[in-house]
Amino acid sequence: MGVTVAIDCMGGDHGPDVTVPAALAFLRSHPDARVVLVGQPDALGPALGDAATSFGERLRVHPASQVVGMDEAPQTAMKNKKDSSMRVAINLVKQGEAQAAVSAGNTGALMAISRFVLKTLPGIDRPAIATVLPSMKGQIYVLDLGANVDCSAEHLLQFGIMGSQLVSAVEHVERPRVGLLNIGEEEIKGNEVVKQASALLRDSGLNFCGNVEDIYRGSADVVVCDGFVGNVALKTSEGLAQMLTAFLKQEFGRNLLTKLMALVALPALKAFKRRVDHRSYNGATLLGLRGVVVKSHGSADAYGFEQAIHRAAEAAANQLIERIGGRMAAMSHGETA
Amino acid sequence: MGVTVAIDCMGGDHGPDVTVPAALAFLRSHPDARVVLVGQPDALGPALGDAATSFGERLRVHPASQVVGMDEAPQTAMKNKKDSSMRVAINLVKQGEAQAAVSAGNTGALMAISRFVLKTLPGIDRPAIATVLPSMKGQIYVLDLGANVDCSAEHLLQFGIMGSQLVSAVEHVERPRVGLLNIGEEEIKGNEVVKQASALLRDSGLNFCGNVEDIYRGSADVVVCDGFVGNVALKTSEGLAQMLTAFLKQEFGRNLLTKLMALVALPALKAFKRRVDHRSYNGATLLGLRGVVVKSHGSADAYGFEQAIHRAAEAAANQLIERIGGRMAAMSHGETA
Numbered sequence: 001m002g003v004t005v006a007i008d009c010m011g012g013d014h015g016p017d018v019t020v021p022a023a024l025a026f027l028r029s030h031p032d033a034r035v036v037l038v039g040q041p042d043a044l045g046p047a048l049g050d051a052a053t054s055f056g057e058r059l060r061v062h063p064a065s066q067v068v069g070m071d072e073a074p075q076t077a078m079k080n081k082k083d084s085s086m087r088v089a090i091n092l093v094k095q096g097e098a099q100a101a102v103s104a105g106n107t108g109a110l111m112a113i114s115r116f117v118l119k120t121l122p123g124i125d126r127p128a129i130a131t132v133l134p135s136m137k138g139q140i141y142v143l144d145l146g147a148n149v150d151c152s153a154e155h156l157l158q159f160g161i162m163g164s165q166l167v168s169a170v171e172h173v174e175r176p177r178v179g180l181l182n183i184g185e186e187e188i189k190g191n192e193v194v195k196q197a198s199a200l201l202r203d204s205g206l207n208f209c210g211n212v213e214d215i216y217r218g219s220a221d222v223v224v225c226d227g228f229v230g231n232v233a234l235k236t237s238e239g240l241a242q243m244l245t246a247f248l249k250q251e252f253g254r255n256l257l258t259k260l261m262a263l264v265a266l267p268a269l270k271a272f273k274r275r276v277d278h279r280s281y282n283g284a285t286l287l288g289l290r291g292v293v294v295k296s297h298g299s300a301d302a303y304g305f306e307q308a309i310h311r312a313a314e315a316a317a318n319q320l321i322e323r324i325g326g327r328m329a330a331m332s333h334g335e336t337a
Numbered sequence: 338m339g340v341t342v343a344i345d346c347m348g349g350d351h352g353p354d355v356t357v358p359a360a361l362a363f364l365r366s367h368p369d370a371r372v373v374l375v376g377q378p379d380a381l382g383p384a385l386g387d388a389a390t391s392f393g394e395r396l397r398v399h400p401a402s403q404v405v406g407m408d409e410a411p412q413t414a415m416k417n418k419k420d421s422s423m424r425v426a427i428n429l430v431k432q433g434e435a436q437a438a439v440s441a442g443n444t445g446a447l448m449a450i451s452r453f454v455l456k457t458l459p460g461i462d463r464p465a466i467a468t469v470l471p472s473m474k475g476q477i478y479v480l481d482l483g484a485n486v487d488c489s490a491e492h493l494l495q496f497g498i499m500g501s502q503l504v505s506a507v508e509h510v511e512r513p514r515v516g517l518l519n520i521g522e523e524e525i526k527g528n529e530v531v532k533q534a535s536a537l538l539r540d541s542g543l544n545f546c547g548n549v550e551d552i553y554r555g556s557a558d559v560v561v562c563d564g565f566v567g568n569v570a571l572k573t574s575e576g577l578a579q580m581l582t583a584f585l586k587q588e589f590g591r592n593l594l595t596k597l598m599a600l601v602a603l604p605a606l607k608a609f610k611r612r613v614d615h616r617s618y619n620g621a622t623l624l625g626l627r628g629v630v631v632k633s634h635g636s637a638d639a640y641g642f643e644q645a646i647h648r649a650a651e652a653a654a655n656q657l658i659e660r661i662g663g664r665m666a667a668m669s670h671g672e673t674a
Contacts, residue, residue: 136580149520149528183486183568191486191565214576225569228528231520232566233573239551240574243473244581244613251609258605265602268595272588276581 002032003313005100006092009039010067010085012104012298012305019104020047022305026313027055029306033313034058036098038089040065064088068105070298074112086110090117093291099316100292102283102309110295111146111286118291121321123328126151127288128159128227129295130166131234132281137218141167142181144227145234145284151226153196156180160201160208161331162287162324163222169318170311171221179212179220181229193226241276283308285315287324292316339369340650342437343429346376347404347422349441350636356441357384359642363650364392370650371395373435375426377402401425405442407635411449423447427454430628436653437629439620439646447632448483448623455628458658460665463488464625465496465564466632467503468571469618474555478504479518481564482571482621488563490533493517497538497545498668499624499661500559506655507648508558516549516557518566530563578613620645622652624661629653 005026009019016039023035034057037044041063052061066084068077081087086105092098094117103110107129115127129146132139143163148155160178167176180198182190190198190211201208201224212223215233225233252262262269278297282304286293292315296308342363346356353376360372371394374381378400389398403421405414418424423442429435431454440447448464457464467480480500485492497515504513517535519527527535527548538545538561549560552570562570589599599606615634619641623630629652633645 134580136583181569183565183572194565213572214579215573216576216580228520228531229566229569232518232562232570235520235550236552236570236573237577239553240577241581242551243471243553244578246473247612248609251605251612252602254605254608261602261605265589265598268588268591268598271591272585275584275588 002034003100003316004034004036004098005102005309005312005316006036006038006062006089006098007309008085008089008101008103008105009037009044010064011106012296012300013070014299014301016044016047018300018302018305020044022302022309023059024051024055025302025306026309027058030310030313035309036060036062036089036092038062038064038092039085040067062088062092068109070106072106072109074106074108077106077109078112078116087113087117090114090291090293093293094118100294100312102294102296102305102312104296104298104300104305104308106298107295108147110293114286114289114291114293118289118293120288121290121325121328123332124158124162124288124324126155126158127286128162129284130163130222130287131284133215133237134276134281135216135218139281140215140218140220141222142215142230142233143222143224143287145230146227146286148227151193153193153200156193156197156224156226157200157204158288159224160204160206160222161327163224164206165323165327166285166287166315166320167221169320169323170314173221175207176221177209177219178206178222178224179209181215181223181225181233182211182213184211184213197224279304280307283311285311285320290321290325292320339371340437340653341371341373341435342439342646342649342653343373343375343399343426343435344646345422345426345438345440345442346374346381347401348443348635349633349642350407351638352376353381353384355637355639355642357381358639359646360396361388361392362639362643363646364395367647367650372646373397373399373426373429375399375401375429376422377404399425399429405446407443409443409446411443411445414443414446415449415453424450424454427451427628427630430630431455437631437649439631439633439642439649441633441635441637441642441645443635444632445484447630451623451626451628451630455626455630457625458627458662458665460669461495461499461625461661463492463495464623465499466621467500467559467624468621470552470574471613471618472553472555476618477552477555477557478559479552479567479570480559480561480624482567483564483623485564488530490530490537493530493534493561493563494537494541495625496561497541497543497559498664500561501543502660502664503622503624503652503657504558506657506660507651510558512544513558514546514556515543515559515561516546518552518560518562518570519548519550521548521550534561616641617644620648622648622657627658627662629657
């Protein structure tokens with residue numbers, strides 16, 4: 001696809017041990033793609049080995065002397081870490097040397113730096129973060145999962161437009177169904193902002209399919225909500241999935257007999273696990289910026305981080321930014337979405 | 338325990354076929370308790386059989402000629418159904434003939450009628466609905482799950498006080514840990530209302546344990562949130578659990594081999610299912626009223642409905658209303674919770 005992805009190799013819980021092997025695996029599976037590995041050259045060396053030369057000009061290392069800490073305040077990272085791997089990777093997108101950046105670093109810093117360096121697209125008040133989750137019917141995109149905790153109805157409309165363009169670009173769905181996360185499918189339900197957003201979405205020209213009560217049913221392609229509600233839904237899901245997994249393990253681990261049962265049932269249990277493997281869904285897209293930025297989970301392994309790189313490359317190759325920008329420009333001239 | 342529970346036998350998806358057997362099972366397991374079965378005597382007859390006489394004065398039927406529809410608007414039910422089984426059951430609590438009412442009918446109507454008939458306790462602006470969920474460490478109470486979608490920080494504080502008293506009363510925990518549902522455990526996180534609520538809860542004298550990001554971890558006994566967020570968390574959980582169950586069934590049902598695996602693993606799978614059986618958690622408590630009202634899930638079976646009756650009886654026997662009333666009165670005299 002000819003896309004160049006800038007990779008913040010120092011971010012995340014594992015740093016280069018995960019990010020470098022993931023980048024190499026990505027290069028192997030995408031023969032047209034290029035990567036720029038950003039970080040401290042000494043730190044990248046061990047994981048890189050002789051791959052530094054074997055990919056030719058498809059791989060290069062771009063030095064950055066600093067690292068943004070996982071718990072560092074976004075403002076501190078902005079002010080004091082101008083040569084951080086995170087910032088340098090985003091600078092490469094700004095300068096046109098890469099079409100997308102990927103980082104497993106601290107979300108707040110990534111959003112703040114991306115917004116400062118890349119700026120938002122015209123008509124977008126607040127960038128948002130979209131993630132993808134499994135659903136009964138495949139998968140579903142949910143936004144906002146960022147820090148937009150006090151949203152207006154107009155913000156939710158913008159999220160709908162951006163989410164719709166994201167699904168069009170990367171899933172090749174022509175008119176994605178956009179749903180509004182609400183506590184009942186009737187139009188009268190919900191708080192004031194949600195009621196107003198419902199009216200705006202209905203008149204927007206988007207393929208609005210109304211209120212969605214259960215994300216996982218898969219009745220929409222994109223579900224829109226404010227960042228507070230989105231994060232609650234995500235954290236609740238992660239918590240419940242962890243609890244159910246722990247209970248299942250406990251029941252199968254109870255005694256020798258149940259352990260044998262587990263052994264017999266292993267293929268089916270593994271197939272089940274693969275199907276809801278969170279690593280496959282890794283990579284949340286920052287939307288509304290003048291450049292593609294994808295956030296990997298901090299604890300992602302190499303397989304998970306590779307999926308995030310893949311998402312970033314897909315979005316860039318399919319003109320995500322141009323699509324969102326074009327749609328916002330058309331809206332400002334009175335056209336519907 | 339000598340408590341009398343008024344049961345709306347006509348509510349729910351199944352009506353007397355579920356409510357009457359549940360009431361009889363409750364009477365068998367609680368030799369001191371009494372029930373008043375409220376509904377159309379002809380409709381109760383078949384399910385009641387000769388039980389009408391075998392429990393002596395512990396069971397009586399109180400006729401009510403009307404039924405509130407599951408989709409009926411609360412205002413219509415209030416105005417046109419003054420002799421509904423739901424309203425008559427709540428009237429019995431008001432009149433002191435029962436100490437608690439249970440209904441599987443329409444939530445909106447139940448809340449509206451309960452509020453109109455029983456009134457709120459002094460100092461309570463809005464009644465709330467609390468439910469109980471399984472957690473890694475046992476179980477956890479969550480409120481609000483009602484219709485309080487635009488809450489102030491003071492409302493969240495009131496929910497904390499009511500939830501704390503509920504857990505004290507029915508779980509016999511002296512100082513329940515109260516958490517605030519938020520999108521990060523740091524104090525700076527969350528929307529404005531949540532930040533203010535955090536400050537109020539910290540100064541309230543409650544055993545406030547700070548922000549809770551994951552309900553299921555079990556780091557609190559009570560988790561407080563507004564009705565919108567609470568309902569999103571609950572519906573998301575239900576949806577995810579349904580999806581995971583469906584996927585697990587599909588993987589074990591894929592072919593003859595996996596079906597045999599499931600057969601072998603059945604005891605462990607059943608033990609797992611029992612542990613998270615939603616029927617055991619049935620019965621959400623309406624809090625802040627001058628009387629105990631418990632809402633059963635509309636689709637509950639007899640086992641589930643019996644749990645809801647049990648919850649109502651426990652709350653009444655342990656003076657839930659007096660506890661909340663006493664706490665609110667003390668607060669209004671400047672004492673902390």
